Amino acid sequence: MTDTVAEVLPDYNDALDPLGDVEAGQAKNRAKVGSARPSSLLYTYGPGAIMDLPNFSVMPAGLDDWEPIWKRREVVPTILEPRLLNVVRLHLGPQVDALRPFPWQPKKGVLSNEGSDLGLPARVFPQWFRCTGCDYLGPLTRFTYTNTHPFRPDLAQFAHKPCPGRGGRGRRAGSPAVAAQHLLTCTNGHLDEFPYTLWVHRGATCPNAESPELKMRDANVGRSVGSTIICQACGTTRGMAEAQGSKGREKLPQTCRGRHPHLGAFYPGCRARPALIMMGASNLWFTSTQSIIIMPRSDAEKKEALGDQLRVEVGIDQIKQFGEQVPVIRALAAARNIDVTGLTDADIATAVAEVLAPPESDEAREERQANWDPIELLIPEWRYLQKPALFPEQQNNTGLMVTEMQRGPDLHRYVARVVGVNRMKRVNAVLGFTRLDEMDRVNDVASRLVTLTRTAKPTWVPATEDRGEGIFLQLDLDAVAKWEKTVEGSALWEAHRKAHRRNFARRFSETAKILDPDTRLPGPRYWLVHTFAHVLIREMAMYSGYGAASLTERIYAWNDASQRESAAGLLICTTASDSEGTLGGLVALAEPARLQTIVRTALRRATRCSSDPICAMRTPTDPEDFLHGAACHTCSFASETSCEKANRFLDRRFLLDLPTADGPTVPGFFGSSHGI
Known part of the structure; x- marks a missing residue:
């Protein structure tokens, strides 16, 4: 002070x-x-x-205090992922030029001293x-x-x-x-x-x-x-x-x-x-974080990545000095292990021009941020998972390896596709943090996001790379769309909508702007896929060798509004931050005989809860404002590390016809337990 x-x-x-x-x-x-x-x-x-x-x-401590730690290394490591870096720049400004890992270095042996001078200041x-x-x-x-x-x-x-x-x-x-x-x-x-x-x-x-x-x-x-x-x-x-x-x-x-x-x-x-x-x-x-699964880059994305690499590895000063001399830039890039083979001089000149271009105005960036939807991060992943390669050995070196799996003859007909994710790499970036209220409860007001630096304009943010495996299940899109239309006009969905409005009115941040709470309510298909993911996590934990808290969900569920294709699928995955990743116990469950047994057993277990009939009949009515229906810790809730919505937006009645259900109900997407 x-x-x-x-x-x-x-x-x-x-x-x-x-x-x-x-x-x-x-x-x-x-x-x-x-x-x-x-x-x-x-x-x-x-x-x-x-x-x-x-x-x-x-x-x-904040990022300013990390700098003296990083100065103990001649080269500061970075995580290159343009798609995620662009999202970070959208929220924090164009001055952000890198994603950095935490100041840590693995040891070669028990008695070695590598990384002993690194650490997180506090x-x-x-x-x-x-x-x-x-x-x-x-x-x-x-x-x-x-x-x-x-x-x-x-x-x-x-x-x-x-x-x-x-x-x-x-x-x-x-x-x-x-x-x-x-x-x-x-x-x-x-x-x-x-x-x-x-x-x-x-x-x-x-x-x-x-x-x-x-x-x-x-x-x-x-x-x-x-x-x-x-x-x-x-x-x-x-x-x-x-x-x-x-x-x-x-x-x-x-x-x-x-x-x-x-x-x-x-x-x-x-x-x-x-x-x-x-x-x-x-x-x-x-x-407040954003995360993506790294996928093969297109030629355009590779060229975009080159600009970020030049900015971080070569530096703005040298690019300004030698920007018009493409051979010099090429030599500087090669000296810093930047692969420029196969790129023409025009490609390198374009990357240099991008680095030296004037930054986007704050007004234009704020307008893009106001119109930005987090689903935009998921759309490329959904599209890639639609057409995975049939053979893992043909995959690239991005860390993502997927295999189209055959459907078992007894797998429910509404599970349209199964993809085994043999290897995957997820990158997570930190934008900042809030107190008292989560970002999604303060209308994404940028002023409520506490900065990580004293200058309020960080030039880099912390990020992690997690490696792991998973299983992707895609539901029948036509069946989901037909079922969703039926649910949207039901009394049960109206009860959930009113409870969500009451929840916003009572618990919404006092700092937030006025907005329509219905815009923050996921549609019925999200409730369906989300509930399905939770019952699968519970069942897969019994077969995979991983604890339920080690399994996480990634939900792809949105309709065809806003001129984008609809989605209805889920990725159950497990990741680890060390270099070895995971051991294959989860992706092995994608084998047809094993998966159809797991899905059938998970759905049958979901038809009963030891808290029934109370759980099966749970419907929020005024003045109640909870954001779940027929779901509780006994049957559907998952650990905080597994659920992306903090156990909100769950209802087994969207999944199945519950035998003990009474009051408002809807046709279960998978029908009754007798047909499973």
């Missing part, structure tokens, strides 16, 4: 950013404090999230701690960091030394300290420490001390809810339960300080009202 920023901050909590003061001009602790898989950094613990370690919590957050021995509550500077074992980062902790203990039983060796769990956040994504000193004194200062010592005591079971803050100087107490709810929000500071801890900076001028949030709350951090 610089002096310039400190001058504009309110004085209600002077020590909220202690490390920002004490670290100025001093060497920083670069010790390893933990580890995480790339997938968890992508979806759970990315920049701006709070990662729980055994003894304290840290927050992965800040300790929250920076207010409570002593477990005496209940002392204070900023991080009042505690001692200890970790005596260089190979045991899990032993790192903060301790209160010396600790007087409770009842005069002192512990001079010190007591472990834990993070204080109360925080303040706002709808603009800012996150701040809770102003405990101001809170306990009800907005005033302590009459007996300028910087009084505080204690936080947990309430006795059965007496009250929450913790109590005690001022040791004047004896004032106040419970944290008063800060909860809408009434409690009125007692909190009325202005947000605009703090982004992952950037180590404040942005004064935020007009949002702060709200209390607990450290482990599920709505503290929502990542």
Whole structure:
């Protein structure tokens, strides 16, 4: 925290950013404090999230702090995928020129040191701690960091030394300290420490001390809810339960300080009202990502990729200097392992012109972004899966290997095609994150997306490459279209539509613009394919050797609106972030005899639920606003890592004629269990 920023901050909590003061001009602790898989950094613990370690919590830092780590390498690795990079540029601006992996390097052996100088920088957050021995509550500077074992980062902790203990039983060796769990956040994504000193004194200062010592005591079971803050100087107490709810929000500071801890900076001028949030709350951090499955590139896409390669590997300065000398550009590209064989001088000149072309105006980009539909990322994949090669050995080197499989004689007639995805590679890119509300609940308002850099215009974003396998099933498109028309006029679909409207009215972000909630409701065919994917995930987990949480879905389900061909299919896949990928246990289930047994068994299991008849009859009625019908944890719900819609938009009645169903219902797409 610089002096310039400190001058504009309110004085209600002077020590909220202690490390920002004490670290100025001093060497920083670069010790390893933990580890995480790339997938968890992508979806759970990315920049701006709070990662729980055994003894304290840290927050992965923004991309500005990654640069010193990457400077330890002469060449920064990048992930080249133009189709995904264009989507990132659409959301973040044309200045984004690369997708970078996390700063990590595999080791050649157990005792080797490759990659030991790499890692994801993180800040300790929250920076207010409570002593477990005496209940002392204070900023991080009042505690001692200890970790005596260089190979045991899990032993790192903060301790209160010396600790007087409770009842005069002192512990001079010190007591472990834990993070204080109360925080303040706002709808603009800012996150701040809770102003405990101001809170306990009800907005005033302590009459007996300028910087009084505080204690936080947990309430006795059965007496009250929450913790109590005690001022040791004047004896004032106040419970944290008063800060909860809408009434409690009125007692909190009325202005947000605009703090982004992952950037180590404040942005004064935020007009949002702060709200209390607990450290482990599920709505503290929502990542915003986009992902694609890498497919063979057309000649046009290869030429487009060349421009991105030249921009990243050769650099803008050299392209500007030698742009008119195609042989020099060709030599520079070859020196950086860019394959330009087979490309004419005109192709290279076109790529250079693309790199040097003026960027698209913000107005034009925002207009394209407003009209952009995430389905556009899925359409090329759907089209490619329509005509896969018959022989895997004829595939290219893009990492995608698919095989058209024969249909078993007993496979349901509405499963039109089966494709075994022997190998696949998926690339995921991080755009930013939101707090309190997911991006799809704030009308994709760009201002609600918290930036990953201090400049608000990143030149690169983190990305991961996952390798794996899967099975693609395509439903009969004509049968789906006919069934969908029947469902759209049913009382059950109208009940789901009204529940979706009520859900938006009650839970829609307070920051969102007014929009028609029906535009965010997937059509009946999505509910059908989505429910089918869930019952298959449960059944395939019993045969594939993978846990159900390791299997994920990718749903292709949309009608022929907006001048695009309709789709109705699903990809069940498993991916891993390591170089070896997966072991083939899932794609082996695409064999005709095995798949028809799995599909038949999955559908038959879906006809019964141990919660029936309650589950089979579940239909939302006013004032209920849940976004599922005949589906629950017993029969249809999947883990958070498997479902792309958080277990919303599921109903077994769209899949089958349930024998216990009553009230509003529709013809099940696959009919009754007797015909399966």
